[in-house]
Amino acid sequence: xxxxxxxxxxxxxxxxxxxxxxxxxxxxxxxxxxxxxxxxxxxxxxxxxxxxxxxxxxxxxxxxxxxxxxxxxxxxxxxxxxxxxxxxxxxxxxxxxxxxxxxxxxxxxxxxxxxxxxxxxxxxxxxxxxxxxxxxxxxxxxxxxxxxxxxxxxxxxxxxxxxxxxxxxxxxxxxxxxxxxxxxxxxxxxxxxxxxxxxxxxxxxxxxxxxxxxxxxxxxxxxxxxxxxxxxxxxxxxxxxxxxxxxxxxxxxxxxxxxxxxxxxxxxxxxxxxxxxxxxxxxxxxxxxxxxxxxxxxxxxxxxxxxxxxxxxxxxxxxxxxxxxxxxxxxxxxxxxxxxxxxxxxxxxxxxxxxxxxxxxxxxxxxxxxxxxxxxxxxxxxxxxxxxxxxxxxxxxxxxxxxx
Amino acid sequence: xxxxxxxxxxxxxxxxxxxxxxxxxxxxxxxxxxxxxxxxxxxxxxxxxxxxxxxxxxxxxxxxxxxxxxxxxxxxxxxxxxxxxxxxxxxxxxxxxxxxxxxxxxxxxxxxxxxx
Numbered sequence: 001x002x003x004x005x006x007x008x009x010x011x012x013x014x015x016x017x018x019x020x021x022x023x024x025x026x027x028x029x030x031x032x033x034x035x036x037x038x039x040x041x042x043x044x045x046x047x048x049x050x051x052x053x054x055x056x057x058x059x060x061x062x063x064x065x066x067x068x069x070x071x072x073x074x075x076x077x078x079x080x081x082x083x084x085x086x087x088x089x090x091x092x093x094x095x096x097x098x099x100x101x102x103x104x105x106x107x108x109x110x111x112x113x114x115x116x117x118x119x120x121x122x123x124x125x126x127x128x129x130x131x132x133x134x135x136x137x138x139x140x141x142x143x144x145x146x147x148x149x150x151x152x153x154x155x156x157x158x159x160x161x162x163x164x165x166x167x168x169x170x171x172x173x174x175x176x177x178x179x180x181x182x183x184x185x186x187x188x189x190x191x192x193x194x195x196x197x198x199x200x201x202x203x204x205x206x207x208x209x210x211x212x213x214x215x216x217x218x219x220x221x222x223x224x225x226x227x228x229x230x231x232x233x234x235x236x237x238x239x240x241x242x243x244x245x246x247x248x249x250x251x252x253x254x255x256x257x258x259x260x261x262x263x264x265x266x267x268x269x270x271x272x273x274x275x276x277x278x279x280x281x282x283x284x285x286x287x288x289x290x291x292x293x294x295x296x297x298x299x300x301x302x303x304x305x306x307x308x309x310x311x312x313x314x315x316x317x318x319x320x321x322x323x324x325x326x327x328x329x330x331x332x333x334x335x336x337x338x339x340x341x342x343x344x345x346x347x348x349x350x351x352x353x354x355x356x357x358x359x360x361x362x363x364x365x366x367x368x369x370x371x372x373x374x375x376x377x378x379x380x381x382x383x384x385x386x387x388x389x390x391x392x393x394x395x396x397x398x399x400x401x402x403x404x
Numbered sequence: 405x406x407x408x409x410x411x412x413x414x415x416x417x418x419x420x421x422x423x424x425x426x427x428x429x430x431x432x433x434x435x436x437x438x439x440x441x442x443x444x445x446x447x448x449x450x451x452x453x454x455x456x457x458x459x460x461x462x463x464x465x466x467x468x469x470x471x472x473x474x475x476x477x478x479x480x481x482x483x484x485x486x487x488x489x490x491x492x493x494x495x496x497x498x499x500x501x502x503x504x505x506x507x508x509x510x511x512x513x514x515x516x517x518x519x520x
Contacts, residue, residue, distance in 0.1 A: 116493055163513045164407035166492035174494065 014054055015132070015206075018047055019213055021064040022132025025071060027104025030167055033088040036111060037157040040129050042078075042092065046070035047132055105130060106169050106221040109214075113182040114165045121156035122185045123192075124149055130217075131210045141207040142192065179222070183231050183287060186215050190235050194242070205242075211235065226278035230288030233274035237294040240267035256303040268298045286321040289314055308337035325354035333364055341371045359388035406489050408514040409496050411451070415483035415506040434504035442488070442499060451486030480508070487514070 022043055029039035046067045060066040075092040082089070112126040127133045127141075135153065139146040159165065170178040193207030212235045219228040244262035247253050275295055278288050293314045300306045315331040328351055336344035345368045348361070355361035366381035423431065442448035460474040474481055483506055490496045493511070500509040 114493075116497070163511075164409075164490075164492045166494050168492075170494075174498075 011055075014051070014059060017059060017063045018050075018132030019210070021067050022047060023105040023108055023130040023217075024103065025064065025067055026129050027108045029071065029092060030108065030111075031104055033091045035088045036160050036165075036167060038088055039092070040125075040157060042071040042074045043067065043132075044128065044134070045074045047134060049074075051134065103221065105217065107167050109182055109218060109221070110170055110178055111160065111165060111167050113178075113185045114160070115178070115181050116163060116165055117156050117159065119185065119188065121152050122181075123189055124152050125156050126185060126214065127189070127210060128153060131214055133210065137206075141204055175225075179225060179227060182218060183215075183227060186211050186218070187231060187234075187287075189214070190238070194238055208235075208239070212239070224281070226281040226283050227285040227287050229274045229278035230285060230291045233271040233278070233291035234287055234294055236267050236271040236274065237291060237298050240264035240271065240298060255297065260302065263298065268295070271295060271298070284317065284321070286318060289318040289321065293318070306337070308334050312338055325351050326358070326360075329355060329358075329361055329364060336368060336371075341368045344368055345372065357388060359385040361385075362388065406491060407493075408516055409488045409490060409493075410512045410514055411486040411488055411496070411500060411503075412482045412510040412512065413484040413486075413503065413506045414480050414508040414510055416480060431505055438502065438504055439486075442486075447488050447490055447495070447499065449487045449489055451484065453484040454482060456483075457481035 025046075026039050026043045029042065030036050033039055049070055050063075050067060054060070072093055075089050079086075079089045079093055108130055109126065112129055113122045117125070124138050124142075127138050128135065133141075135150045136146050138144075139149040142149070190208050190211035193204045193209070193211060212232070215228060215232045215235060219225075219232050222228060240263050241258065243264070244258040244260065245253060253259075271291065272295060275288065275291050278291075293311055296307055296311050296314070312331065312334040315327060315334055318327055319331065329348070332344045332347040332351075335347065345365070348365055348368070351361065362381045362385035366378045366385060369375075369378035369381060439448065439451075457474045460472075462471045462473060462475045463469070464471075488496055488499065490499070493513075496511050500511060503509050
């Protein structure tokens with residue numbers, strides 16, 4: 001084993017510990033001190049200290065207790081430094097009791113993903129407070145300046161405190177909207193990792209992995225809700241195909257050209273079980289339907305054998321929950337395999353205004369025009385798609401299409 | 405601990421002139437009902453409707469300059485405000501969602517100092 005892989009796996013082990021412990025610790029400290037900003041700050045300090053010590057001294061036997069102790073010491077340091085000895089800091093510093101059994105992470109998730117915060121802030125705060133990433137790691141994952149991410153987090157936490165964003169689980173009446181908000185944050189996080197919108201590499205597996213872990217945590221914390229299971233299944237299905245999605249040169253491979261023997265059978269089976277568990281609750285939703293669509297693809301032995309009728313039907317159902325131009329575009333693609341390219345091209349026509357800035361719209365149009373024997377217009381559409389995409393791997397896929 | 409908020413009812417600056425008298429009356433009735441409901445619960449502690457933004461006068465204390473009009477020229481402006489006491493932001497968001505008159509409601513936490 002080389003030096004790099006050793007330190008990488010040690011780093012991954014440490015990250016896993018933070019993921020398990022950070023959210024629990026912050027959650028209980030917020031409840032104890034009543035100050036989200038302060039609790040998050042103290043635990044972040046403890047994580048940064050752990051990153052200095054653990055690679056040298058090894059991960060302690062009880063990392064949660066180590067982090068709690070360090071956070072407490074950080075609180076004491078602040079008390080000594082600060083002339084204003086606040087009651088909140090004393091509460092944290094004096095708390096010698098071990099972490100409670102109760103899990104405060106659900107409140108923490110809902111607070112970090114509160115709709116009064118901007119989406120970027122929700123993402124950064126959730127990664128830091130719930131998944132235990134450092135500011136530097138978040139900046140790296142989003143190819144952003146560390147100072148910009150730090151600023152975003154500071155501003156979000158200040159708003160939570162000053163605007164009185166509640167630290168609690170939403171009521172039953174609020175839950176559907178608030179859960180939708182959390183799922184949108186997690187899916188954005190996953191997509192940013194799985195299909196990076198910018199930057200030199202098309203995927204950032206660590207970010208996708210964190211998003212999947214967070215979604216699994218959420219599904220466990222709200223076991224009676226089907227949509228987190230749907231999103232989790234969707235993430236598993238994307239991951240099952242990850243190896244076939246990019247070739248040896250880092251180029252994206254179209255679904256129809258992917259080597260299906262590279263797809264992860266166990267992951268697909270796991271996703272199938274999750275979809276069934278969700279479906280048994282008889283409350284269909286957008287993520288469950290998206291997962292079901294992905295599952296039809298994943299379970300098909302070949303591109304030619306794809307059950308487009310079923311996929312079209314699922315997209316029609318999906319429109320009831322999420323009527324967006326992109327879903328309509330996907331329905332048009334599915335129908336093109338059932339009812340012919342001309343009809344789909346007409347469907348696309350209705351979406352021209354809404355999707356003119358979307359590269360997949362033009363790529364799809366190009367594909368349909370090619371099939372209809374209109375090569376000149378097809379090339380123009382592919383060129384437009386090329387101008388619009390900023391992902392290098394997707395770009396070269398389109399560049400290759402232009403050759404024909 | 406309760407928080408204090410200011411709800412700012414944002415409109416087009418000139419009031420709902422385009423509505424018919426019947427519509428206006430119905431809207432004022434809904435606003436009246438909303439106001440009464442939240443005053444009775446103790447959440448709403450005061451507030452007023454404001455004259456249109458065209459009636460505003462802006463003063464710059466540093467220079468003593470007095471100008472006709474609002475400090476910011478904008479299509480939208482504050483048409484009225486309410487002062488609310490609530491346990492957290494969610495309670496105020498829920499309240500603002502039921503506001504029957506203008507298209508937007510801005511919620512701003514009020515700075516509360518000890519002894520004030």
